[in-house]
Amino acid sequence: MSAQATEKWDTETLRKEAGQLLNEHRRKIRAQAEAMLSKSATDLGRMSDEDVEKLMFEFQAYQIELELQNEELKSTYQALSASRDDFARLYNLSPVAYLTLNEQGIIQKANIAAEQLLGISIKALVNNKLAKFIHPSDQGYYHFFLHGLVMEKNNQILNAKLATTHSNSTHSNAKDSAFTAARAQPALTTTHSLI
Numbered sequence: 563m564s565a566q567a568t569e570k571w572d573t574e575t576l577r578k579e580a581g582q583l584l585n586e587h588r589r590k591i592r593a594q595a596e597a598m599l600s601k602s603a604t605d606l607g608r609m610s611d612e613d614v615e616k617l618m619f620e621f622q623a624y625q626i627e628l629e630l631q632n633e634e635l636k637s638t639y640q641a642l643s644a645s646r647d648d649f650a651r652l653y654n655l656s657p658v659a660y661l662t663l664n665e666q667g668i669i670q671k672a673n674i675a676a677e678q679l680l681g682i683s684i685k686a687l688v689n690n691k692l693a694k695f696i697h698p699s700d701q702g703y704y705h706f707f708l709h710g711l712v713m714e715k716n717n718q719i720l721n722a723k724l725a726t727t728h729s730n731s732t733h734s735n736a737k738d739s740a741f742t743a744a745r746a747q748p749a750l751t752t753t754h755s756l757i
Contacts, residue, residue, distance in 0.1 A: 576645070580638050587631060594624070667692050667708045680724070697723035 598620065609617070653660055659676035661669050672687040680687065680695055696704045700722040707720035 576642055584635060661692060663692055665712050695725050697725045699723065
């Protein structure tokens with residue numbers, strides 16, 4: 563798995579874990595609050611001053627706990643945001659061309675290197691099939707490659723000629739280009755290595 567795919571997986575995992583922890587904590591706090599409110603609503607008038615003081619202490623402790631947990635959540639959110647931003651920078655500014663495909667081989671995202679390699683703007687690449695940029699003589703290999711990614715859900719390698727050239731690129735229709743890909747949910751991340 564590539565470093566970028568691993569970072570994306572780590573970011574997604576952290577985001578899911580943070581969401582699960584937050585939901586679990588909310589359920590616990592809610593249950594405790596409801597238990598305390600049901601007790602205080604029926605017994606508050608009959609509680610001794612000492613019991614009221616204990617209850618106030620409990621409320622203050624919970625309030626402080628919630629404030630600390632809120633700070634923790636803010637910190638986790640900031641870390642996740644920074645990680646997401648770092649991944650986006652790595653993806654977009656990498657000297658290696660990256661294309662994120664869906665399972666039908668349609669380009670969902672592309673980076674600047676892919677734009678330069680294929681000679682087409684990122685906006686024009688998105689929602690196009692990658693097959694459009696594979697030389698006709700290698701279309702069969704490409705379809706087996708894509709099928710392998712979807713069915714086997716692991717790394718696949720494709721050596722294919724590009725159907726287009728860019729004036730700044732040393733690649734031509736006759737030159738092989740190596741594609742590697744990693745399975746990621748819900749999209750496939752495909753990289754183009756300049757070999």
